[in-house]
Amino acid sequence: MGSELNIYKIAQEAGVSPATVSRVMTKNARVSEEKRARVEAVIRKYDYRPNALAQGLIKTKTNVIGVLAADLVNPYYSSMVENCEKEIIARGYVPMICGTLSNPDLEVEYIQKMFDMRMDAIIIIGGKSDSLVTEPEYADLINRVAESIPVITTGKVEGGECCQVTIDEAEGMNQSMECLIGLGHRRIALIGGVEEMKSTYDKRIRYRSLLRKNGLTYRERYVINSNYSVEGGYQGFEALFQGNKTLPTAVIAINDYSAVGVMRSIKEHGLRIPEDISLISFDNTFIVDTVIPRLSSISYDYEAFGKLLVDTALDKIGGKEVPEVQKVTPTLIIRESVAELKR
Known part of the structure; x- marks a missing residue:
């Protein structure tokens, strides 16, 4: 049983931090007697003896x-x-x-x-x-x-x-929306992601805010949940196409993967990029140069x-x-x- 232990598990059972366990094992004076006693009781209980490697890791930097x-x-x-x-x-x-x-x-x-x-x-x-x-x-x-x-x-x-x-994320959405609105687009959809993820939530909040500031209508049906994959993007635009008589003239995809799926769906419906629908994505990975037309994308350096x-x-x-x-x-x-x- 002792060989299965580590300082993290000892800390949990003793009700102290891993750092306190480390100080007890290295005989550091900066530990209260009460905490030291609890740690030592757990060590004795399982007859725990750290190996030489573990001792070294406790005492020194690893440079890792x-x-x-x-x-x-x-x-x-x-x-x-x-x-x-x-x-x-x-x-x-x-x-x-x-x-x-x-x-x-x-x-x-x-x-x-x-x-x-x-x-x-x-x-x-x-x-x-x-x-x-x-x-x-x-x-x-x-x-x-x-x-x-x-x-x-x-x-x-x-x-x-x-x-x-x-x-x-808000600045990325600022630049995306500024670009599309500046090009005359008024019906802009947002495809991909789920609001349980903070990055997606932040993008969506700014998207709604920018629509309002520019006097544009927020259409809930233009905001599509999907996972962050190519297939998620494809299914996202399919849902958008099936659920709207009036299609957007521009789409912002949650990432480059999603944008590739969006592109495939757009083309399967006989539409053209950017002549019929403009498209912007996030992440600016190598994917942007592998598709036709090449993707406009938010880059992070x-x-x-x-x-x-x-x-x-x-x-x-x-x-x-x-x-x-x-x-x-x-x-x-x-x-x-x-x-x-x-x-």
């Missing part, structure tokens, strides 16, 4: 930074991970990269394992921190880890002691984004003050998928 991404197949995530990896290596650290296959249980397991292995910091890209509402259990996990290891996320964790480096994530992690490792929230400003890259509305 964990990078956890929701989906390594998706080019948004792979671009983010690649640029984090390059920056981590350039700064003299070793990256440990894990993909969670969009499985929330696997994400929790990997965070715990990264903590057990004593990463110097953990960078979380996507996953449970993308949720609009944070589960209390997840916030508690992040807080336990963050007591001794800096945690940086591209999302947000309500009540979580972590740093946020997030995309300014992945190199700068990755560098900011790693800089934040290293500043926290070094004990520097870091803003709780930092915003990444996106830029719309205009290509052949948008055009002026023909009157």
Whole structure:
């Protein structure tokens, strides 16, 4: 039983933080006698003896930074991970990269394992921190880890002691809508995503606000829920086509994957891009140059984004003050998928 234990599990049973367990095991004086007694009782109960590797991980830096991404197949995530990896290596650290296959249980397991292995910091890209509402259990996990290891996320964790480096979704929508309205479009649809995800929620709130500010009608039937895949985009435009006698003249897709599906559906209905429907997407991955016409898309400058994530992690490792929230400003890259509305 003792060999199955780790300091995280000991902390749970003793009702203390993992950092407190570490201090007890290294005989650090900065632990109250009451907490020390609880930890030592659990250790004795299971006859726990950490191996040499675990002892070393408790006492010293590992020079390893964990990078956890929701989906390594998706080019948004792979671009983010690649640029984090390059920056981590350039700064003299070793990256440990894990993909969670969009499985929330696997994400929790990997965070715990990264903590057990004593990463110097953990960078979380996507996953449970993308949720609009944070589960209390997840916030508690992040807080336990963050007591001794800096945690940086591209999302947000309500009540979580972590740093946020997030995309300014509202600004991305500002630029998309400004472009389309400037080209004369008045009927603009929004396809993809679900409001339970914060990034999608933020986009939709700004979309509605901008319609109102520009004196345009909000049509609920023009906002389509779907997953974030190519098939999701395809099904999204199919639903839009079937549910509307008057089609939009422009579509904003939730990401490049979704936009590819939207394009396929548009063409299957005998419509043309951009002559009949203009199209803008988010993420500006390599996909935008693989389709005809090439996609206009919101870009994040992945190199700068990755560098900011790693800089934040290293500043926290070094004990520097870091803003709780930092915003990444996106830029719309205009290509052949948008055009002026023909009157």
